[in-house]
Amino acid sequence: GELERFSGLQGKIDIAGGTAHIPVMNDAARAIMTANPDIVITVAGGGSGVGVQKVGEGLVEIGNSGRSVSAAEMEKYPTLKSFAFAVDGVTPVINPSNTVSGLTAVQIQDIFAGKITNWSQVGGADAEIHIYNRDEASGTRSVFWKKCLNKIAIVETANVVPSNGAMKTAVANDPQAIGYTSIGHVDASVKAVVLDGVAPTQENAINGSYPVVRKLYMNTNGEPAPLVQAFIDYVMGADGATSIAQHGFIPIK
Amino acid sequence: MLNRNSGKRDFTAGGRLTSPAGRIHFPGELLLRSAALFSALIIFALFGFLAYFSLPLFIEGRLGELFSLHWRPFQGQFGILPMIVGTLLLALSALALAYPLGLGICLFIHGLGPALLARPLLLLVQGMTGIPTVVYGFVSVFLLVPLLRNLFAHGSGFSLLAALLTLALLILPTIVLLIHSQLGQVVPALRLTATALGIARERELLYISLPASSYGLLAAAILGFGRAVGDTLIALMVAGNAARIPDSAFDSIRTLTAHIALVVSTDSQSTTYQSLFAGGLILFLTTAAINLLLHRIKSRACPSGDGS
Amino acid sequence: MNRLVTLLIRGWSWFSVLLFCSALASLLWFLLRHGVPTLGLELFFGDAPVGKAILGQVRVWDALWPACVGTLLLVLLAALMALPLGIAAGIYLACFAAPRFRQIMSLSVELLAGTPSIIMGLFGFALILFLRKTFFPAANTSLLLAAGCLALLILPYLIFTTRAALDSLPAGLKMIGPGLGLSHLETVFHILLPAAGRGIIGGVILALGRAAEDTAVIMLTGVIANAGLPHGLLGKFEALPFRIYFLAAEYQSQAQLDSAYGTALVLLCLTGLLYCSAFLLHKTLEWRWNRQ
Amino acid sequence: MEPTVTADKPFCLIADLHVAFHGRPVLKAIDLSLDSGGITVLLGPSGSGKTTLLRALNRLNEDFPGHLRSGRIQLRLAGELQEIHQPEISVTALRRQVGMVFQTPNVLPTSIQRNLLLPLKLVTDLDREEREARIEEVLREVHLWSEVKERLKESATILSGGQQQRLCLARTLALKPHYLLLDEPTASLDFKTSRAIEDLLLELQENYRIIAVSHSLRQARKIAGRIIVMKDGEIVHQLDREGIACPETLPQLLEELF
Amino acid sequence: MEPTVTADKPFCLIADLHVAFHGRPVLKAIDLSLDSGGITVLLGPSGSGKTTLLRALNRLNEDFPGHLRSGRIQLRLAGELQEIHQPEISVTALRRQVGMVFQTPNVLPTSIQRNLLLPLKLVTDLDREEREARIEEVLREVHLWSEVKERLKESATILSGGQQQRLCLARTLALKPHYLLLDEPTASLDFKTSRAIEDLLLELQENYRIIAVSHSLRQARKIAGRIIVMKDGEIVHQLDREGIACPETLPQLLEELF
Numbered sequence A: 001g002e003l004e005r006f007s008g009l010q011g012k013i014d015i016a017g018g019t020a021h022i023p024v025m026n027d028a029a030r031a032i033m034t035a036n037p038d039i040v041i042t043v044a045g046g047g048s049g050v051g052v053q054k055v056g057e058g059l060v061e062i063g064n065s066g067r068s069v070s071a072a073e074m075e076k077y078p079t080l081k082s083f084a085f086a087v088d089g090v091t092p093v094i095n096p097s098n099t100v101s102g103l104t105a106v107q108i109q110d111i112f113a114g115k116i117t118n119w120s121q122v123g124g125a126d127a128e129i130h131i132y133n134r135d136e137a138s139g140t141r142s143v144f145w146k147k148c149l150n151k152i153a154i155v156e157t158a159n160v161v162p163s164n165g166a167m168k169t170a171v172a173n174d175p176q177a178i179g180y181t182s183i184g185h186v187d188a189s190v191k192a193v194v195l196d197g198v199a200p201t202q203e204n205a206i207n208g209s210y211p212v213v214r215k216l217y218m219n220t221n222g223e224p225a226p227l228v229q230a231f232i233d234y235v236m237g238a239d240g241a242t243s244i245a246q247h248g249f250i251p252i253k
Numbered sequence B: 001m002l003n004r005n006s007g008k009r010d011f012t013a014g015g016r017l018t019s020p021a022g023r024i025h026f027p028g029e030l031l032l033r034s035a036a037l038f039s040a041l042i043i044f045a046l047f048g049f050l051a052y053f054s055l056p057l058f059i060e061g062r063l064g065e066l067f068s069l070h071w072r073p074f075q076g077q078f079g080i081l082p083m084i085v086g087t088l089l090l091a092l093s094a095l096a097l098a099y100p101l102g103l104g105i106c107l108f109i110h111g112l113g114p115a116l117l118a119r120p121l122l123l124l125v126q127g128m129t130g131i132p133t134v135v136y137g138f139v140s141v142f143l144l145v146p147l148l149r150n151l152f153a154h155g156s157g158f159s160l161l162a163a164l165l166t167l168a169l170l171i172l173p174t175i176v177l178l179i180h181s182q183l184g185q186v187v188p189a190l191r192l193t194a195t196a197l198g199i200a201r202e203r204e205l206l207y208i209s210l211p212a213s214s215y216g217l218l219a220a221a222i223l224g225f226g227r228a229v230g231d232t233l234i235a236l237m238v239a240g241n242a243a244r245i246p247d248s249a250f251d252s253i254r255t256l257t258a259h260i261a262l263v264v265s266t267d268s269q270s271t272t273y274q275s276l277f278a279g280g281l282i283l284f285l286t287t288a289a290i291n292l293l294l295h296r297i298k299s300r301a302c303p304s305g306d307g308s
Numbered sequence C: 001m002n003r004l005v006t007l008l009i010r011g012w013s014w015f016s017v018l019l020f021c022s023a024l025a026s027l028l029w030f031l032l033r034h035g036v037p038t039l040g041l042e043l044f045f046g047d048a049p050v051g052k053a054i055l056g057q058v059r060v061w062d063a064l065w066p067a068c069v070g071t072l073l074l075v076l077l078a079a080l081m082a083l084p085l086g087i088a089a090g091i092y093l094a095c096f097a098a099p100r101f102r103q104i105m106s107l108s109v110e111l112l113a114g115t116p117s118i119i120m121g122l123f124g125f126a127l128i129l130f131l132r133k134t135f136f137p138a139a140n141t142s143l144l145l146a147a148g149c150l151a152l153l154i155l156p157y158l159i160f161t162t163r164a165a166l167d168s169l170p171a172g173l174k175m176i177g178p179g180l181g182l183s184h185l186e187t188v189f190h191i192l193l194p195a196a197g198r199g200i201i202g203g204v205i206l207a208l209g210r211a212a213e214d215t216a217v218i219m220l221t222g223v224i225a226n227a228g229l230p231h232g233l234l235g236k237f238e239a240l241p242f243r244i245y246f247l248a249a250e251y252q253s254q255a256q257l258d259s260a261y262g263t264a265l266v267l268l269c270l271t272g273l274l275y276c277s278a279f280l281l282h283k284t285l286e287w288r289w290n291r292q
Numbered sequence D, E: 001m002e003p004t005v006t007a008d009k010p011f012c013l014i015a016d017l018h019v020a021f022h023g024r025p026v027l028k029a030i031d032l033s034l035d036s037g038g039i040t041v042l043l044g045p046s047g048s049g050k051t052t053l054l055r056a057l058n059r060l061n062e063d064f065p066g067h068l069r070s071g072r073i074q075l076r077l078a079g080e081l082q083e084i085h086q087p088e089i090s091v092t093a094l095r096r097q098v099g100m101v102f103q104t105p106n107v108l109p110t111s112i113q114r115n116l117l118l119p120l121k122l123v124t125d126l127d128r129e130e131r132e133a134r135i136e137e138v139l140r141e142v143h144l145w146s147e148v149k150e151r152l153k154e155s156a157t158i159l160s161g162g163q164q165q166r167l168c169l170a171r172t173l174a175l176k177p178h179y180l181l182l183d184e185p186t187a188s189l190d191f192k193t194s195r196a197i198e199d200l201l202l203e204l205q206e207n208y209r210i211i212a213v214s215h216s217l218r219q220a221r222k223i224a225g226r227i228i229v230m231k232d233g234e235i236v237h238q239l240d241r242e243g244i245a246c247p248e249t250l251p252q253l254l255e256e257l258f
């Protein structure tokens, strides 16, 4: 089926960049390399910025990013081409032991701006709020900041964690925590907050009622070579869609 | 110590006394010298590289931006002052905690503890250098941070305190092993003298053996500090990373290294990115300053500089 | 007064050791509790057949084997580069250098020691970009580059300890060679170095451990999460510490998180193995020195 | 407290002392009782165990690997004969009272002054000025003062062999122990300085109990109140004052023995 | 090549030699010409510069910090008088021909055997068996063989003081240099062994040019072909065979000088 397009092809594809992409990339690489041992695919992380830079410099064939290529980057590497292959929702998360279950966007903004500092102010227990934020390089932060926080200035005392996994760990362990993470990462250890009455689920993201979403991209430098094109097609095909959904993202057709 | 004042030395082949034309320099010394020179060059290369990449900031006179208190890249504020302060606070306090402990452990190994325990303890410490940093970070996220949060009921537990405790454990073996390898050389020769004079072991170590291994003590402090300043993962994982100057040990801080790790993945051309190298340069200069200072102190402490 | 000082020192040394041991014990206990249950062939080879995986005939997925090989190669390469250089430089500083040069060198070595590892990584990365634009358009981050940057990282440890070990030899020992008409070089290599061997080995052990565990350097210079066994010196590779970091940051399930602890245990054993070989080497050297 | 030597009471009793290193016996069945005043001089061929016997008296042999001892040693400490190996005796305290000067000078790798000041500081509770006065006093006693008074701050390791030996003697004297164990204290001194040191020892015997190793017959004759001859780890002969005074006995004896 | 000492031609010429350490003069205007056979013995008070003069002959002073020298030293090397400081002369080769035994024994912290084998291996091109034969030979010469033959593999640092000194002498003899500089070779040896070593030296003077430091008048009388008396860094007197033979001169002279 899907893997037939690789027959007769050979060579190597180096992939680097956004970390959210890695599970999907790994699935694809594994399937392709098992079917055709002449092809070598390596997958590295590094973050969205690194992905763009590496593909721009020609160090890798595919550079992943969790955001669109910025204007400055486009200026430096004008030949970049982006392929969006999945949609990812971002949801505020709190500790499962927290009695709060829903918040309004304004409340969340006030919390992240440092105006609300105690859970009792939003209907919870009398306890200090511990805010967890992501770094500036994070695509997750970028979309959450734009679409949920409305670009307010986040309070400087907020803790900063370097990845989705670390965010989950931090919130899962701290009863007073609030943070945000990719919907794909939500499991029993954290509680996703109902935002303005809309539950952050894949269905709500697809049907557009949940607004805090972003796209995941693969970027190439100029027109992709046949092998790279085949890889992109494969990820965006039926097998790819299955894997994308399995990892908590929403495939783009 | 050897031969530093011997002026010209030559290595004539064989047992001949004279070699009329063209003395043969033994290639070995040349090799050694080039190794040393090469190592020195690396430093300058590193320095040049950091300077080159942060040059734009200097040329364009935007240095003032760096030395402000606020890191808000989206609003065009690139202050890395909080990170510098955070780095120094963390590294110095970790060293201040680990160094005396390391010294205590060394003294234990060198005669204050039962001889039977010394060797296993040393092996334990040596083995500890192999524990990856990331493991320390991870264990303290699950063990230490919740503990601190519950103990002090203030802040989230991700804090200067958590980072410094973890970091102290990380740099402890470095300190112990460096002091130990020096003491190991010095002690046997001096011990008999001291002990025959009726000087107790504690005082012998404190007043005779330790001063005689001053170079090792200094090396331990420098390498320990270097390790503390240079560590990325522990700070990243447990210090909280809030880019502000902390009010107390329970507050979250961000170090320059964690900062670099956090920012390195953004777009490569922005001021944000250049500020990284400036941060690196500042780290570099900081260690340079501290080293110079230590040298001063040391040369004042023993002016003859001899006898080691 | 005297008694008080004595008591204080003794007390402090016991206190330090107890504190250290309890901290270490809790760390190890935690690691073992989470890591031991995950140990097994599956951790190393996933669902690939073991024999073929070891020989590199079958690609191993989501398991440790490639990372083990990668780390071993990485440490070996870095040691190969740094050991001769660092020990030679240390010897030169201790036994040959003019005082002036010695001073300058010591300072720069101390500077190198204080340089954060992530900067070494940045350096390597920038170096590759530079090479691509100038001499080698095909240059890329690789095992060789990562080992090179790691070598930079451990270099100061080697120089420091070598020099310190030689410097602290007793004066009488240093006079033996010249008195017998040995050349300076012979004195250094046949008398001073063997006598300083123990101290130097200490530095080597430190350096090897450091090379095996560092993550920040290799992160930017060629390690990736999924490379399989390394394809030559210029290929990408996997490494244990990076795998731990990656799993810790990006784990999707509890099982993945647990396997991070398993990986940490394996890395611990690996460095333990490195020590043992260094230790054996040391013993052999000492034996040969004493018994011809 | 000034120690005074009371004659005619034994101050050192050794009974059936055996010492071995790594299983090789070095001292065999040593029985000895030292009582009267005067300096005890140990004579004997190189390797006969003289140094080891001295080291047995301040328990310094214990600091060497492979050491094994049996037998009893009693010294007069604080007025009473005490077994030095009994657990109540602290080795450190013992060694403070039983000072030793080694055969090869072992200066500390630091300045001349510090070589003397440091042990004083660590072992006694004199204040700074007293310490400095004491230093000058002992340096004068060993005839080193004039040679080093201008360079007290320089490293002791650059002193000549004889100067180092005198420095080590001064270092021990400064601590005013009750016993002095001297392992060839004048081995590398010219005869003039040797004689001065011998005179010093003769003076000191009033206040210290002195046991010295020597290789010089002349010296032994001059200073000894008692001579003990060792060979192969055993005491083969003892001479008291009369025996020493007789001009023939000693050389004859030694010629026979060696 | 067996070196042979030819009499009546000078083999060592020193002209206006000054040596200072860190600006303090240690040797002042030394002029010396050694010619006839026989052993040259240096006498003088402790600290008078004897060791420094010996070290000047194999340029070992250069290995100490702060060293400064002026003046010329010529030694007969390979048949000709040569200035030892000229750039064509390799220090290493010089030191191989001018062997030195130090005042304080400095054994290598390794086995007794290796202490002797290692320098032999590095300096000569004897094969294994020849080396071992040579070792036994020199150990017998210095009268150490019987004491150590069963423990050649044990550490040299545990030897007694006198044993170490003989080991160091043996180590230098094994290399068969042309000159022997001996800094108090019998300082810590009993008189019996001392005499044996003296006899050895008297034998060796046929094949080696020997300069020795001594503190014993008796010894100097016995072995010296010439005595040089030093004081405060200067040569204050020289005695040839006749002067030495006369029983009064020497003690008188020394009494005066010191």
Ligand SMILES: Nc1ncnc2c1ncn2[C@@H]1O[C@H](COP(=O)(O)OP(=O)(O)OP(=O)(O)O)[C@@H](O)[C@H]1O
Residues within 6 Å of the ligand: D021, D022, D026, D044, D045, D046, D047, D048, D049, D050, D051, D052, D053, D064, D065, D066, D103, E158, E159, E160, E161, E162, E163, E188, E189, E190
């Ligand atoms: N620590 C030790 N370990 C093993 N053997 C030792 C040790 N100390 C001394 N010996 C051996 O014991 C014997 C006696 O040594 P000791 O030093 O007592 O002799 P000595 O009489 O002082 O000789 P000298 O006059 O040469 O100094 C020697 O054969 C020596 O090798």
Ligand SMILES: Nc1ncnc2c1ncn2[C@@H]1O[C@H](COP(=O)(O)OP(=O)(O)OP(=O)(O)O)[C@@H](O)[C@H]1O
Residues within 6 Å of the ligand: D158, D159, D160, D161, D162, D163, D188, D189, D190, E021, E022, E026, E044, E045, E046, E047, E048, E049, E050, E051, E052, E053, E064, E065, E103
């Ligand atoms: N390396 C050095 N640096 C500084 N001063 C030195 C050095 N070597 C010797 N001296 C000084 O030079 C003087 C002469 O020393 P030297 O060792 O030659 O004396 P010596 O005649 O051998 O005495 P001794 O009989 O005590 O061994 C001494 O005062 C000594 O302190």
Ligand SMILES: [Mg+2]
Residues within 6 Å of the ligand: D050, D051, D052, D103, D183, E160, E161, E162
């Ligand atoms: Mg002895």
Ligand SMILES: [Mg+2]
Residues within 6 Å of the ligand: D160, D161, D162, E050, E051, E052, E103, E183
């Ligand atoms: Mg001398």
